[in-house]
Amino acid sequence: MRFTKLTLASLLGLSLIVACSDDDDNSSANNDNLKLNISGLEALGSDFVYEGWLIVNGTPMSTGRFTNPNLQSQNVSDDLLEDAEAFVLTLEPANETGDALAAPADSKMFRADFMGDTATISYVTIDSEYADLSATELTGYAFLRTPTDEPAGTMNNENDEAGIWFGSPGMPPTADLDLPDLSNSAGWTYEGWIVVNGTPYSTGTFNNPQAADDNASTSSVKGSENDGPPIPGEDFIQNLENTGFAGGADLRGGTAVISIEPVPDDSPAPFALKPLTAPIGQATAPERYLLTENFGSFPTGTITR
Numbered sequence: 001m002r003f004t005k006l007t008l009a010s011l012l013g014l015s016l017i018v019a020c021s022d023d024d025d026n027s028s029a030n031n032d033n034l035k036l037n038i039s040g041l042e043a044l045g046s047d048f049v050y051e052g053w054l055i056v057n058g059t060p061m062s063t064g065r066f067t068n069p070n071l072q073s074q075n076v077s078d079d080l081l082e083d084a085e086a087f088v089l090t091l092e093p094a095n096e097t098g099d100a101l102a103a104p105a106d107s108k109m110f111r112a113d114f115m116g117d118t119a120t121i122s123y124v125t126i127d128s129e130y131a132d133l134s135a136t137e138l139t140g141y142a143f144l145r146t147p148t149d150e151p152a153g154t155m156n157n158e159n160d161e162a163g164i165w166f167g168s169p170g171m172p173p174t175a176d177l178d179l180p181d182l183s184n185s186a187g188w189t190y191e192g193w194i195v196v197n198g199t200p201y202s203t204g205t206f207n208n209p210q211a212a213d214d215n216a217s218t219s220s221v222k223g224s225e226n227d228g229p230p231i232p233g234e235d236f237i238q239n240l241e242n243t244g245f246a247g248g249a250d251l252r253g254g255t256a257v258i259s260i261e262p263v264p265d266d267s268p269a270p271f272a273l274k275p276l277t278a279p280i281g282q283a284t285a286p287e288r289y290l291l292t293e294n295f296g297s298f299p300t301g302t303i304t305r
Contacts, residue, residue: 032076050066052087057083057085087111090104109273140291142166143165150223150226164233164280167232177232203233278290
């Protein structure tokens with residue numbers, strides 16, 4: 001099911017003073033169930049948990065932490081339920097202690113505003129004002145080429161099936177990802193992937209879709225001639241013994257993916273939020289492959305009090 005085009009409302013109010021309550025604190029007789037009907041959550045690694053928050057008079061109040069992505073309810077005080085204006089879900093470090101437990105993390109997955117007793121998920125926050133996914137049609141291009149093994153001013157097409165870049169080919173290749181800039185985001189970053197025979201291979205993380213990714217100069221698998229163009233991407237050329245490409249990388253027939261990852265990130269696989277994907281064919285540059293919206297990977301559902 002395609003996810004409805006989303007608007008990111010500002011949640012900067014979550015930085016206000018917070019009153020936190022965990023599951024053990026929600027045991028009074030005057031409690032009621034907050035019912036969760038959320039699709040699209042995934043099991044988290046050992047370093048993260050989910051945490052629910054009710055927004056009461058602009059202040060976040062914890063409804064408790066959980067790891068079960070299919071959790072159906074949380075035990076919450078009647079007073080909080082009655083006064084809540086919205087529900088927010090965050091990803092939280094599992095090892096937090098003390099004051100860190102009292103405030104929501106920057107990695108806010110969504111906000112759902114109550115209309116009567118039901119809140120429908122309608123905001124994917126991705127650090128609120130810095131990334132409005134409704135501001136533009138999310139599109140982009142990917143192409144196969146290995147610019148990091150090409151001497152300056154040349155184009156060597158001998159092994160272009162081993163590299164994937166997110167942009168448009170040329171001399172030099174140019175940025176061509178229509179995604180919000182996450183440079184001011186503390187909770188999320190982008191990561192590029194190529195999935196070959198069911199196995200995802202990271203091409204690196206980046207915040208600015210118009211610039212090189214974070215490992216542009218430090219990648220151990222890129223070519224030795226240069227760091228490549230100032231766009232996200234990767235060449236799988238050197239030190240491939242432990243990558244699954246020991247016999248040489250061939251990315252043709254794979255799937256290109258842009259994911260949104262929490263910061264910090266403890267998983268070697270793409271996170272659930274994958275806003276852009278594209279099937280990759282057999283042709284290398286100058287062929288471009290269109291990345292299209294994949295909002296079906298985002299959470300949907302309702303919260304009922």
